[in-house]
Amino acid sequence: MEDIILKTTDLTKKYNNKVVVDNLNIEIKKGEIFGLLGPNGAGKSTTINMICSIVRPTAGAIELMGKNPWKQKKDVIHKIGYIPQELAIHGNLKAWENVELFTSLYGIKGEQLKNAITESLEYVGLMEHSQEFAKNFSGGMKRRLNIACAIGHTPELLIFDEPTVGIDPQSRNFILDKIKESNQKGATVIYTSHYMEEVEAICTRIAIMDNGKIIACGTSEELKKIVNGNDETITLEEVFLTLTGKKLRDYAE
Amino acid sequence: MIRYLIKNNFKLMFRNTWSIVVMLLGPILVIVVLSSAFSELMKSYEGVGEFAAGYRMQDAAGNNVMLKALKAAGEEAGIHFYEYPEGEIKDMMEKNELAGFVEFFENEYVVYKSADYEVEGITLEYFMNKMMNTAVNASLQLQEQEDIVLPVEELNFMPAVNARDYYGIIYIVYFCWCGIICATGVLSNEKKYGIARRFYVSNITGLQSYLGKFIPVILTVTAGMAIATAITILLYDIHWGNPILSIVIVFMMIAAGTAVGLMFYNLSDSLVITIILQFTIVWFMGFFGGSFETYMFSSIPDTLKRSSPIYHGNRALVELSCMGESNYAASSLVYSFAIMVVCSMIAILADSIRKRGRA
Numbered sequence: 246m247e248d249i250i251l252k253t254t255d256l257t258k259k260y261n262n263k264v265v266v267d268n269l270n271i272e273i274k275k276g277e278i279f280g281l282l283g284p285n286g287a288g289k290s291t292t293i294n295m296i297c298s299i300v301r302p303t304a305g306a307i308e309l310m311g312k313n314p315w316k317q318k319k320d321v322i323h324k325i326g327y328i329p330q331e332l333a334i335h336g337n338l339k340a341w342e343n344v345e346l347f348t349s350l351y352g353i354k355g356e357q358l359k360n361a362i363t364e365s366l367e368y369v370g371l372m373e374h375s376q377e378f379a380k381n382f383s384g385g386m387k388r389r390l391n392i393a394c395a396i397g398h399t400p401e402l403l404i405f406d407e408p409t410v411g412i413d414p415q416s417r418n419f420i421l422d423k424i425k426e427s428n429q430k431g432a433t434v435i436y437t438s439h440y441m442e443e444v445e446a447i448c449t450r451i452a453i454m455d456n457g458k459i460i461a462c463g464t465s466e467e468l469k470k471i472v473n474g475n476d477e478t479i480t481l482e483e484v485f486l487t488l489t490g491k492k493l494r495d496y497a498e
Numbered sequence: 499m500i501r502y503l504i505k506n507n508f509k510l511m512f513r514n515t516w517s518i519v520v521m522l523l524g525p526i527l528v529i530v531v532l533s534s535a536f537s538e539l540m541k542s543y544e545g546v547g548e549f550a551a552g553y554r555m556q557d558a559a560g561n562n563v564m565l566k567a568l569k570a571a572g573e574e575a576g577i578h579f580y581e582y583p584e585g586e587i588k589d590m591m592e593k594n595e596l597a598g599f600v601e602f603f604e605n606e607y608v609v610y611k612s613a614d615y616e617v618e619g620i621t622l623e624y625f626m627n628k629m630m631n632t633a634v635n636a637s638l639q640l641q642e643q644e645d646i647v648l649p650v651e652e653l654n655f656m657p658a659v660n661a662r663d664y665y666g667i668i669y670i671v672y673f674c675w676c677g678i679i680c681a682t683g684v685l686s687n688e689k690k691y692g693i694a695r696r697f698y699v700s701n702i703t704g705l706q707s708y709l710g711k712f713i714p715v716i717l718t719v720t721a722g723m724a725i726a727t728a729i730t731i732l733l734y735d736i737h738w739g740n741p742i743l744s745i746v747i748v749f750m751m752i753a754a755g756t757a758v759g760l761m762f763y764n765l766s767d768s769l770v771i772t773i774i775l776q777f778t779i780v781w782f783m784g785f786f787g788g789s790f791e792t793y794m795f796s797s798i799p800d801t802l803k804r805s806s807p808i809y810h811g812n813r814a815l816v817e818l819s820c821m822g823e824s825n826y827a828a829s830s831l832v833y834s835f836a837i838m839v840v841c842s843m844i845a846i847l848a849d850s851i852r853k854r855g856r857a
């Protein structure tokens with residue numbers, strides 16, 4: 246049987262009685278690139294934040310590599326690399342210093358830390374800019390640095406929360422290639438986005454989420470079949486729109 | 499692992515240029531302004547004229563050689579000593595219009611002061627203190643010599659802490675308690691960029707993340723204060739006392755002030771509230787402790803004065819400067835240390851409660 250990296254059971258989050266994540270059950274196996282797809286406000290970030298022990302669940306259980314990330318945080322937290330949706334880097338620190346600061350939080354030091362920083366910066370292609378201040382970076386460079394800050398401790402599970410928001414196609418392709426590369430080296434990946442092509446290009450399995458619920462889950466072929474039988478011409482985007490409806494999403498509460 | 503956190507937070511603080519400028523220029527500017535504005539007030543203290551004091555020797559107290567030296571030094575400093583062997587000391591002082599009275603016992607002496615001669619009383623106290631120290635030193639060193647000659651010139655300087663020395667010292671103390679300004683660079687950035695999320699997804703403990711801020715702040719403030727002190731010494735020739743003791747006292751106050759600030763921040767989770775609270779509290783502590791009106795002349799009740807850690811620090815450092823020693827050095831150190839420990843603990847606790855309850 247394959248190793249299960251992550252399992253959630255009836256995971257629920259309510260904000261003031263508004264259900265944001267609704268009895269979520271997902272199971273992710275080792276080696277997968279699992280795509281979490283959904284419109285704005287679907288609850289993707291909230292789900293991820295609960296898994297990473299940033300937001301406390303209202304109900305339900307999370308099992309991360311056999312451990313509860315809330316109760317056994319020490320045993321498991323260093324095995325995940327979390328790339329937040331909003332940039333979490335210090336503008337007043339240089340790229341090198343940012344990666345040093347956040348990688349050192351996992352107890353890495355000395356020569357090992359230097360190597361980890363170099364590898365992380367090379368991974369995102371920022372090594373030549375390692376001595377520049379993050380505040381002077383372009384949007385795409387900041388996004389890449391945001392990733393570099395989360396991977397220095399070589400996590401087994403990489404969680405990307407919309408890592409490609411607001412960047413050009415070159416940077417996007419670069420990041421997608423890197424995610425695939427990490428996956429080939431053995432990392433399991435959770436990837437959230439609302440860009441269909443991205444998810445279709447890299448994910449081995451996709452869950453479509455709306456209003457806090459998973460409304461469909463499977464490979465992209467399976468999802469297309471759910472909507473349109475055996476017709477191959479349908480795109481994932483059409484699947485998405487069919488499943489989540491065409492109404493505009495505005496959750497500004 | 500906390501080493502890298504400290505290092506980079508340290509950099510963040512130093513790159514937050516305005517806070518460093520405030521910490522440097524603040525004390526220098528305030529010292530310039532106040533040392534001239536308040537020197538008038540200080541003059542009453544410096545310019546205390548000649549006055550009379552009584553004394554009484556109990557039994558085996560002292561010897562005549564020392565008495566002679568005391569009287570000679572007193573004349574030199576404008577204090578005329580008259581002996582009153584009999585009678586109630588209080589009555590003697592009132593009847594003879596004495597500004598003060600010294601009663602010598604075998605191993606100690608007591609200085610009596612009068613409410614009507616406040617300034618003279620303080621002068622007498624300083625005089626006696628300095629005098630006894632000098633006398634003890636002199637008699638230890640010159641045991642073979644017949645006569646003890648006291649270096650009188652030094653005594654003239656003794657009671658007169660001038661306005662520049664006073665405010666030069668006091669405003670370094672005052673700004674020590676405002677060190678949280680230096681943390682704004684880190685705190686506002688952490689908040690703005692949601693850095694806390696990265697801390698949550700790591701093994702870092704509450705104590706470590708606290709020290710990660712506490713240590714660089716006190717290092718930054720210490721460096722800033724060292725530079726400000728050096729500049730004010732060069733510009734205004736400010737006299738500090740015992741350098742090591744003074745540095746330790748100042749350092750402990752920086753640590754205490756930083757702990758108070760971080761406690762406010764962890765409790766309120768708001769930089770604005772923290773700054774407002776910190777500045778208000780420091781203002782009151784300074785008001786009670788002689789940061790605006792000199793503590794010798796302020797009409798603040800003694801209990802209020804003593805409740806202010808700034809009072810202990812001010813008094814310790816000023817007395818070290820003009821008397822060479824101070825009973826307040828120890829109380830200042832203990833007070834600052836206690837504040838540092840208690841506030842740090844509350845800060846860490848508040849942080850962990852907030853983390854546990856986070857949305």
Ligand SMILES: Nc1ncnc2c1ncn2[C@@H]1O[C@H](COP(=O)(O)OP(=O)(O)OP(=O)(O)O)[C@@H](O)[C@H]1O
Pocket residue numbers: 260265283284285286287288289290291292330439496497498857
């Ligand atoms: N702290 C909070 N308090 C109240 N409501 C919140 C809070 N955080 C998130 N929400 C709400 O939860 C819902 C889901 O938000 P979430 O950020 O998980 O969505 P998302 O799928 O990541 O969306 P996006 O694609 O825009 O990032 C939204 O309606 C949002 O308004």
Ligand SMILES: [Mg+2]
Pocket residue numbers: 289290291330406407
């Ligand atoms: Mg999101």
